[in-house]
Amino acid sequence: MPDAASPHRADTTSGKVGLSKVAARAGLSEATVSRVVNRRQGVAEKTRDAVEKAMAELGYERPVRGQLVAIMMEHVTNPFFADVAERIEAALAPHGLRTLLCPAFPGGVQEPAYVDAMVDKGVVAVVFLSSSNTVTMARTRTYERLRLRRIPYVGVNGVFADGVAVPVYSTDDLLAAELAVGHLFQLGHRAIGMASGPAGNTPADRRVRGFLEAMDRRALSDAHRLVVRQSFGVEGGQAAAQTLLARGATAIVAASDFMALGAIRGVRRLGRSVPGDVSVVGYDGSAVTEFVEPPLTTVRQPADRLALEVSRSVLALAGRREVPVGELFFDPELVVRATTGPAPGRA
Template sequence: MSKPVPGHRATLKEVAKAAGVSVASASYAINGTGSVGEQTREHVLAVAARLGYRPNQNAKAMKTGRTGTIGLVLPDLTNPFFPALAQAVIQAARGHGYSVLLTDTEGEPEAERHAIDLLAGRGVDGLIWFPIADDRSLPPLADNIPAVVLDRALAGYDVIQADYAEGGRLAAEHLLSLGHRRIGVISGPHAASSARARAEAAIDAIRREGQLAWHVHNAFALDLEPAVTVALESNTATAVIAGADLIAIGAVRHLQARGLSVPGDVSVMGFDDIPWAQLNNPPLSTIEMPVEEMAVEAVETLLHRIAHRGEARRRVVFNVALVARGSTGPAVLK
C-alpha cells in the first residue's frame, strides 16, 4: 500500500496510479468536475488523503485564470461588528469552495490603498470591500478586479446595504412610543452615507413628534468626543440615539460614571446589534443589522460578478429590525 513519503509532495499522477484510474478521472474526482461515479470519487479521495495529496493551486490558477481566493477589506477589526461580518463572509465563501484573505485598514486611506494593492498582487479573484468613506475608489492596480461594496453607496460597483434610514426611524419611534420628547442624537462620522442616513431619518422622526435636544458626531468607538460628553452632561435629553452600538455603550458608561441611571434617568439606543450589545449593563436596545444575510449576498454577488463581468450593477438593500432591551424605558417627567 502506498504511503506518504516524508518531504515528497504527492502528484496527481501518483494518486491516479495508486487508485488505479486515469489522471483525468483522478482530477475529476478531486475537483468535483467531469463524469465519474460516486464510488470511484470516494475511492480516489481516500487514496489522495492517504498519500497526503494537496492540489497545486498555482498550477490550477495558471490553467483557469483563478486562484479560488477573494479579498475582504474591512476598516476596523477593533469594532466587534466587523469580526462578526468577517466570520460570516468566510463561512459563506467556504461554502462555495473559496478562501478569504482578510485585511484591516485601521480607518486610514493610505492603509486601505496599500491593502487593496497587496490583495491585487496576490491574484485574488475578487474583492468584498467595506470602504472607509463614500468618496473612495479602487486603486489602479485593482481596477479590473470584480468588487462588491458593503455599506457605502459607491457608484460603479455592486452594493450591499441595509436600510439605514428605516433603522433611524425605528429607533426614534421606539423612544417616542415610550414618551420621550427631548431626544439627543450622536451620529457616526459624517463621511459615511450610512451614518448620515441613520441620523437624518431619526432626526426627522423626532421633530415630527418631539424636540431634537442636540445633534453631535463621534467616531465608531467607545471613546467619546468632547462635544459628545458636553451634550450628555447638559441634561437636556431624556433619551439618546447613537449611530452605532460602540458609541451607545460609551454613552451609557459616561452617564453611569456621572451617577445617572440608564434607563431610569436617560434611555440609550444603539445601532448594529453587535455581540457586546446583550452583554452591556443594562443590555442595549438597538437596531439589528442582518450581518449573515448581507455576507451571503455579498459573496454570491461577487461570484456572480466574477462569472458575468458585463452585467448591470446591482444594489441590494436589506431590512433592519428593532431589538428592545433594558437600556430604554419610559420617560420620567421632571
C-alpha cells in the same frame, strides 16, 4: 455554477484545452491569454479587452479554487463586522475561495497598498466592508486599479466615491433611525438626542438624516441641536452623551453599539442611571450587547443576509457572471432590552 462533470466545466478547467480555444477566438497566444485569465500585469488594455470578449463569447469561467477574496475593513475588533467577515468566509470556503482580512483606515494609504500587493497574487474579488466606500471624498485610485485588472469589487454599507455602478449591500439607515426614535417616542421621550459618527461618513450621515426626519414626523422641534457628531468608538459615545445631557436629552440614539456603551458610561459618570434617568439605543446588534449590564436595546443589522448576498455576488463575479448593480437595502430589526424605559416622570 456548472456541474463539475459537465462538458462545459471540463473544457474550461482543463488547462491548455480551455485556454487554446480562448486564444484562437482572440487571435492571441495562450501565454497572453493565461496572463489575462490570471489578471497578471504587463498586458495592454486593448489586448485584455480582446481576451475578455473571447472569454464571454465562449462562456469561459475563470478557475477560482484556491484563490483569494480580499476583505477591506477598518473595524476588525468590532464584533458586528467580524461576524459579517466570518460569515462571508464560511459561505465562500465550500467553493474553494479563501478570504484575506485587510485592516485599513477608510480613505487612508493602506487600501491602495494592499491592492498593489495583491493584484498579482490570485485575488479574484475585493469586498469593501464599511471601508473606503463609506467615505464620501475617498480617493478613487484603488477602484481604478481594480477595474484596470478586471478584478470585481462590492461594497457593504456605502456606495463608492467614483460613482461607478457596482453591487452594494447596505442596511437601511433611515429605517433604523425611525425604529429607534419611534420606540423612544412611545416611551414618552421628547428630548431625544443623536450620537452619530463624523460628517462625511455615509452611514453616519444617513443615520443623522433618518433621525432628523423621524423627529420631524413627530413634530419634535429643535432636533438639530440634539445631534452630536463624534468618533464611532466608546470614547466618542461618552463625549456625545455628556454634551447631549447638558442640552436636556432624556434619551440617546447612538450610531453604533460601541457609541451606545460609551454613552451609558457617560451617563453614569454624571451620576445618572440607565434607563431610570436616560434611555439609550445602540446600533449594529452584535451578540455581545445581550450580555452587558444592563443588556443593550439596539437596532440590529441583518449580518446573515448581508453576508449571504455579498458571497453570492462574489461567486458570480468571480465566475464572470453578471449580477445586479446599484445599492440594495436590507431592513434592520429593533431589539428591545433593558437600556430603554419610560421618560422621567412618565413611569
